[in-house]
Amino acid sequence: MNIVITGASNGIGYHSCLALAAAGNTVFALSRNKDKLNHLKEEALRRKITGVIPVVADLSDTGSVSQAVAEITSTSKSLEILVNNAGKLTNKPFAALSIAEWKEVYEVNVFGTVEITRQLLPLMKAAGPGAHIVNISSMGGVQGAQKFPGLSAYTSGKAALIALSECLAEEFKEYGIAVNCLALGSVATEMFSTAFPGLKAALTPDKMGRYIADFALNGHQFYNGKVLQVSASTP
Numbered sequence: 764m765n766i767v768i769t770g771a772s773n774g775i776g777y778h779s780c781l782a783l784a785a786a787g788n789t790v791f792a793l794s795r796n797k798d799k800l801n802h803l804k805e806e807a808l809r810r811k812i813t814g815v816i817p818v819v820a821d822l823s824d825t826g827s828v829s830q831a832v833a834e835i836t837s838t839s840k841s842l843e844i845l846v847n848n849a850g851k852l853t854n855k856p857f858a859a860l861s862i863a864e865w866k867e868v869y870e871v872n873v874f875g876t877v878e879i880t881r882q883l884l885p886l887m888k889a890a891g892p893g894a895h896i897v898n899i900s901s902m903g904g905v906q907g908a909q910k911f912p913g914l915s916a917y918t919s920g921k922a923a924l925i926a927l928s929e930c931l932a933e934e935f936k937e938y939g940i941a942v943n944c945l946a947l948g949s950v951a952t953e954m955f956s957t958a959f960p961g962l963k964a965a966l967t968p969d970k971m972g973r974y975i976a977d978f979a980l981n982g983h984q985f986y987n988g989k990v991l992q993v994s995a996s997t998p
Contacts, residue, residue, distance in 0.1 A: 765788070765791070765839045765890075766791065766842070766844040768792055769793045769876075769879060770899075771803060771848070772796045772799030772800050773796075773799055775947075775950060776846075776848040776849070777972070778968050780807075782972055783979065783980070784812045784813075788844075789814045789816065791818050792816065793820045794819070795820060800817035816838075818831045822875025823875055825878055828878050836886065840889055841886055841889040842890055843887075843895070845879075845883055845895075845896045845897070847876045847879065850899070850954060851868050851870075851871040851872055852958055856913055857915045860915065868916040868920055872921065873923050876898065880896065887938070892939025893941075894941070895940070895942075895943070895982065896940060897975065897978060897979050898924050898927070898928045898943070898945070899945055899947060900921045900922075900924045900944050900947070901946055902992060903917070903998075904919075904922035904925050904946060905992060906922070908992075911959075921946075928942050928988070933988065936987075941982075941986070941987040943978075943983070943987065944990045944991070945978065945990075946992045947994065948992075948994025948995055948996055949994070949996050950965075950968055959998055962998070965994075
C-alpha cells in the first residue's frame with residue numbers, strides 16, 4: 764500500500780511510520796523538519812525497513828503542500844491511506860492569545876489538514892474502494908470531555924477536525940473512501956509536555972504509533988465517519 768503520514772518527524776507520527784513501513788508498505792513521511800526526517804529514514808534502515816520516503820512539507824504553506832503532493836504523485840498513482848497527524852499547540856491563556864497565534868495553530872491543525880487532504884484526494888479516488896483517511900484529534904476536542912486552561916486554540920481546532928471528519932465521511936462515500944477520527948488521550952510527546960508540564964502521560968508514542976498503524980490498515984472495515992476515543996487517562 765501507499766501511505767502518507769503528516770507530522771512524521773517525531774512522536775506518534777514517527778512511530779506510526781516505522782510500524783506501517785515495517786509491515787511492507789510504502790510510507791511517505793511528511794514534515795517540515797528535514798533533519799528529523801533524515802533521522803527517521805536512518806532509523807528505518809537500521810531496522811532493515813526500506814519503505815520510508817521522507818518528504819519535506821510545511822502544512823501551513825499551500826505552495827509547500829503542492830510541491831510535496833507533486834513529489835508523491837511522481838512516484839505513486841494511487842494512495843490507500845492518509846494519516847493526518849501533524850499538529851501545533853500553543854499553551855497560553857485565552858486573553859493573552861493574539862489573532863496571529865490563533866491563525867498559526869489553525870493553519871496547521873485545520874487548514875493544513877484540509878489542504879493536504881484536498882490535494883491528495885485524486886490519488887485516493889484512484890485507489891478505489893477501501894481507501895482510508897485517519898484524522899488524529901484529541902480528547903480535548905470531544906464535546907463534553909474535560910477541557911484545560913491555556914489550550915483554547917489547540918482544543919477548538921481539534922474539535923473542528925472531528926466535525927470535518929464526519930462531514931468528509933459523507934462526501935467521500937461515493938468514492939468508497941472511509942474517513943475516521945481518533946481522539947487521543949495522553950501520550951508522552953513534546954506536545955503533551957508543552958500542554959501539561961511535569962505531568963506523566965499514560966502511553967508512550969511507540970505504543971500509540973502501533974495502534975494508529977493497525978487502525979489505519981484495518982479500521983475502515985469496521986468504521987466510517989466515527990470518532991473513536993483512544994484514552995487511558997484524563998488528561
